[in-house]
Amino acid sequence: MKKLKVYFCCGHETVVKRVYCPTCGTDGISEREVEDKGRIYSFTKIHVPPSEFAHLAPYYVALVQLDGTNAKVTARMTEDIAIGDKVELFNVEDGAYVYKKA
Amino acid sequence: MTTNTYIHGIGMTKFGTHVDRTLKELLLDASRQALEDAGRPKVDAVFVGNFLAGSMSNQEILGAIVANDLGLGFVPTAKVEGACASGGIALRQAVLAVMSGEHDTVLVAGVEKMKHAKTAEVTQAINAAMDTDSSEKSAGLTFPGFFGVLANRYFHETGASKKHLAMVALKNRENAMNNSLAQFTKETSLDEIMNARMITDPLGLFDCSPMTDGAAALVISRKPSGIHIKASSLVSGPTQMQDAADLLSIPAIGESGRHAYEKAGLGPEDIDVVEIHDCFSMTEMIAIEELGFFPRLEGWKAVEKGLTKASGEKPVNTSGGLLSRGHPIGATGLAQIYQLVRQLRGDAANQVEGARIALAQNLGGTGSYSAVHILERV
Numbered sequence: 266m267k268k269l270k271v272y273f274c275c276g277h278e279t280v281v282k283r284v285y286c287p288t289c290g291t292d293g294i295s296e297r298e299v300e301d302k303g304r305i306y307s308f309t310k311i312h313v314p315p316s317e318f319a320h321l322a323p324y325y326v327a328l329v330q331l332d333g334t335n336a337k338v339t340a341r342m343t344e345d346i347a348i349g350d351k352v353e354l355f356n357v358e359d360g361a362y363v364y365k366k367a
Numbered sequence: 368m369t370t371n372t373y374i375h376g377i378g379m380t381k382f383g384t385h386v387d388r389t390l391k392e393l394l395l396d397a398s399r400q401a402l403e404d405a406g407r408p409k410v411d412a413v414f415v416g417n418f419l420a421g422s423m424s425n426q427e428i429l430g431a432i433v434a435n436d437l438g439l440g441f442v443p444t445a446k447v448e449g450a451c452a453s454g455g456i457a458l459r460q461a462v463l464a465v466m467s468g469e470h471d472t473v474l475v476a477g478v479e480k481m482k483h484a485k486t487a488e489v490t491q492a493i494n495a496a497m498d499t500d501s502s503e504k505s506a507g508l509t510f511p512g513f514f515g516v517l518a519n520r521y522f523h524e525t526g527a528s529k530k531h532l533a534m535v536a537l538k539n540r541e542n543a544m545n546n547s548l549a550q551f552t553k554e555t556s557l558d559e560i561m562n563a564r565m566i567t568d569p570l571g572l573f574d575c576s577p578m579t580d581g582a583a584a585l586v587i588s589r590k591p592s593g594i595h596i597k598a599s600s601l602v603s604g605p606t607q608m609q610d611a612a613d614l615l616s617i618p619a620i621g622e623s624g625r626h627a628y629e630k631a632g633l634g635p636e637d638i639d640v641v642e643i644h645d646c647f648s649m650t651e652m653i654a655i656e657e658l659g660f661f662p663r664l665e666g667w668k669a670v671e672k673g674l675t676k677a678s679g680e681k682p683v684n685t686s687g688g689l690l691s692r693g694h695p696i697g698a699t700g701l702a703q704i705y706q707l708v709r710q711l712r713g714d715a716a717n718q719v720e721g722a723r724i725a726l727a728q729n730l731g732g733t734g735s736y737s738a739v740h741i742l743e744r745v
């Protein structure tokens with residue numbers, strides 16, 4: 266399965282890549298691969314989507330707390346979920362991380 | 368540092384559906400009202416706040432249109448974009464223009480026309496305020512969706528529930544019922560709000576600000592008036608949910624509030640009346656915490672006690688807020704100021720007795736921008 270990358274500097278880890286670190290101001294931001302597994306930190310079920318996602322609705326968008334890092338990733342899911350559920354990356358579709366229950 | 372800039376005139380169209388009026392007509396109507404309220408001063412510059420006219424009405428050059436059609440002559444003008452904070456940012460640019468010494472008197476106007484399009488098209492256009500080059504936008508997140516994710520976590524970490532969000536929506540509707548310019552003035556109930564159609568769990572129809580047509584405008588000047596702009600602040604914040612250090616904080620709101628309090632030499636306890644950016648009921652909950660009116664993760668308790676009602680100790684959104692006054696995106700930040708000026712003049716809908724210090728907070732994106740203005744009756 267695909268690995269996710271996180272970017273870290275000054276104790277902060279995130280899946281979002283920056284040019285400079287907002288804390289120390291340098292470009293010394295490191296990256297590492299992390300497990301694609303995690304737990305649902307929070308979620309919503311979207312009933313009213315923008316037109317480009319109309320064919321998928323209703324769908325869930327979840328914020329996943331990744332294992333082994335303090336970074337989180339935003340994922341799309343189709344199963345019913347609750348905060349704390351274990352999930353894992355299933356696929357990357359058109360730039361979106363699609364997760365399934367583990 | 369305070370601005371030594373004063374508000375001389377205010378104007379606002381009714382918010383709602385304007386089938387028979389063009390974007391330009393709304394913009395000129397609010398601008399004309401503001402100029403006449405100010406006694407028709409000579410205008411040295413124009414700033415227009417707008418977000419969707421390009422994508423949804425194929426209309427740009429709004430600044431030049433205002434100057435031309437109002438016969439203001441060869442004055443500098445500009446359109447300002449900052450998603451839903453476009454109006455607040457336009458006001459700040461006008462204030463800075465006066466503070467710099469370049470201009471004496473500036474017209475600031477905001478406008479949006481949204482009701483002619485379908486909901487999915489508007490949702491799509493509004494999503495331009497997300498980072499298009501992000502996995503998060505590709506996942507199908509929406510603006511209501513962001514606040515739905517936030518709400519579910521807020522419920523998880525506090526004693527709050529959907530009922531507390533409904534109380535926010537009900538309060539703002541009750542305020543709007545007394546505001547003749549508001550979009551929604553029909554009575555509702557906690558029950559109706561709780562059982563309304565789900566938009567993005569747990570947010571239902573009444574938890575989400577509507578699509579709205581409308582415009583608002585102000586005239587500001589270095590010449591003194593009864594309303595001083597005591598502070599103007601603006602910050603940018605995180606542009607993605609997955610990058611937030613703390614999901615239950617919108618740091619742009621907190622930072623813009625701190626900057627404004629510092630410039631004004633005031634604190635949250637000094638504010639008599641507030642207009643905040645309740646694009647969703649959940650946003651108002653977070654904002655009353657971020658602005659220091661109530662402790663973190665305890666905003667829901669204040670709502671439960673009715674402290675944010677017009678009759679409460681910290682009246683929030685006496686206009687009806689975005690939820691019920693309506694949210695014509697580029698006009699919203701100026702409609703907030705319109706209501707607060709009415710409060711300080713003493714003739715507002717849901718008048719707060721003796722209001723002297725007022726605060727407006729205008730949010731763009733999911734926390735990408737936050738503008739705060741503090742007004743003082745002098």
Ligand SMILES: [Zn+2]
Pocket residue numbers: 274275286287288289290291
């Ligand atoms: Zn660093």
